[in-house]
Amino acid sequence: MDDVRSRTTLEDVARVAGVSRATASRAVRGGELVSPVALEAVRRAVEQLGYVPNPAARSLVTRQTDTLAVVVPEDDARVFSDPFIAQAIGGVAEALAHTPKQLVLLMRARGQENDRLLPYLRGGHVDGIVVLSHHRDDHLERELAALHLPLAFIGRPLEPQLAVPYVDVDNVAGGRLAAEHLLAAGARRLATISGPLDMPAAVDRITGWSEALAEAGVTEVARYEGDFTLVRGEELGARLLAEHPEVDGVFAANDLTAAGVLHAARAAGRSVPRTLRLVGYDDTQLGLTTHPQLTSITNPGRDLARRATRMVLDQLAGQPAPPPIIITPVLVERASG
Amino acid sequence: MDDVRSRTTLEDVARVAGVSRATASRAVRGGELVSPVALEAVRRAVEQLGYVPNPAARSLVTRQTDTLAVVVPEDDARVFSDPFIAQAIGGVAEALAHTPKQLVLLMRARGQENDRLLPYLRGGHVDGIVVLSHHRDDHLERELAALHLPLAFIGRPLEPQLAVPYVDVDNVAGGRLAAEHLLAAGARRLATISGPLDMPAAVDRITGWSEALAEAGVTEVARYEGDFTLVRGEELGARLLAEHPEVDGVFAANDLTAAGVLHAARAAGRSVPRTLRLVGYDDTQLGLTTHPQLTSITNPGRDLARRATRMVLDQLAGQPAPPPIIITPVLVERASG
């Protein structure tokens, strides 16, 4: 029977195998301290009965759920439209592929706060947590640190004093790279469409960008705060080109925003990169499908996620909270700037 | 304490509230058959202790997990790049937002089979299942029907005799719409880049397309089997334009494929829609961000998913398996064809 409702229990297996429940339990879990004969008998009984352990019963005693949560405090529309987020989730899935852990993706329901997320996590449904795309106001560091579960952030947490483990790319360096590249290409009337300033990645990229411009003695033509979406990138791109037609170089906070700017540029009759140089961020697949292809700064979501997941797995194995890992980005030059 | 490790139990709550564990349990679950006084006392104790019920213990007796699975037998790269899949998952999330159920997304790990999925589902981790993007070879209908869990497919199942509940769009009608539209626009040298033919949606679209062409007495110039991805759409689009430059109308099996064809057309110096008319499928956001925007057939993923989820929820509430729901698509005309 595959029927979940009338499940066979360990008791049944033990009876059929002619051993005690304790021995059956040991055998089912791999055979530590079990004689070859008993092991084989149990194996046969499991096979014959189609036995599958009841995870609730097991969790109740082991206090382990074999489940790891990926928390993305964004609504599904964002989660499923941002290639960086997609890469990162894929990276977690990959890191978990050879473990018995299942990935559970937790995001915000449309228009809802995080108030469904936290009770779920507090409820003890998961053994560990990887967080990405966190914002200042969600106070996720504090809320999650208080759970005392193995935890890792992708992207610098906003409250460093909590010493939450994390992996990140050096976004200040990334912002610098964008500025230096546009300056080296001869652009002097520079503008940026940033990410949402309640996110550390957005803030850091702006910081590096501003520092590099200041050092070069160049003043920004304009700066707009975007939200890492294509639609907003297009809106702000259009506004930028209307209000500051003299602009000759744009740093878009991510590839999605850059793709929006590209649309706006086409609509405004601007030629990229001839009269407008454009640099994106994240170096995603998206940048290969635009025309022209996007010059972009690397932000290896898959790799970051793999490392963050390993951090969680290591803590689960009893290791102490690891120090942060910071990856240095590089600029990948393509046609847009 | 928020600490998950040293959790307070119902026992503690009962003691502090001065009632029995049974009464505490009733009070915690909403107060049926509990006096106002006891209810209030328990409420206060819960508050004071920060009590959160242990889901494993609860599941063990109720045999409910308050979890609903969305099964997408594709690897993460596909799941996170196809806007139709994204919409559908969002629709499930939306339908669940006002229930106590959590959504668990189960996909295939890269390069793996479904052999991690099934044991998980069999293990009794979830109360119900919504499936989408199924293929012939995964035999998911049979495997999942054998679980006897509330179930619904988005998209016609491949084995109708199992009578699995499902919602679908009339893809045969959709294929017809594409053909009729291109013919009405005057295109006569028609080709299609289909979806993978192990998927019912792909097969049905081709069926409708072929029927309409046959009725009009028009013979296809070429047909290629794609896989619903942009990259493959671009490859096959390039091949089509090279091998059959006379083609003047293309039906791409989804918007992702159509976007790929658009790239190929640009690379080949073809002007859409002037010398090449193009119709996509799914009517996704993507079609609004291409240039020109895509004419497309509607495939309301969000709505389909909401309905499928409701089917599962209804079965969970004891209702019998519902009959299929079939939605009729329409063609949305934009600039591409």
Add this chain to the structure above:
DNA sequence: CTGAAAGCGCTTACAG
């Protein structure tokens, strides 16, 4: 290596 027994933290008839 094995088994009897206790216990994980809940819910749910049942008797009152």
Add this chain to the structure above:
DNA sequence: CTGAAAGCGCTTACAG
């Protein structure tokens, strides 16, 4: 409306 008791299906010292 309330509480004592049984039981959900496992794991894990413990004694042998």
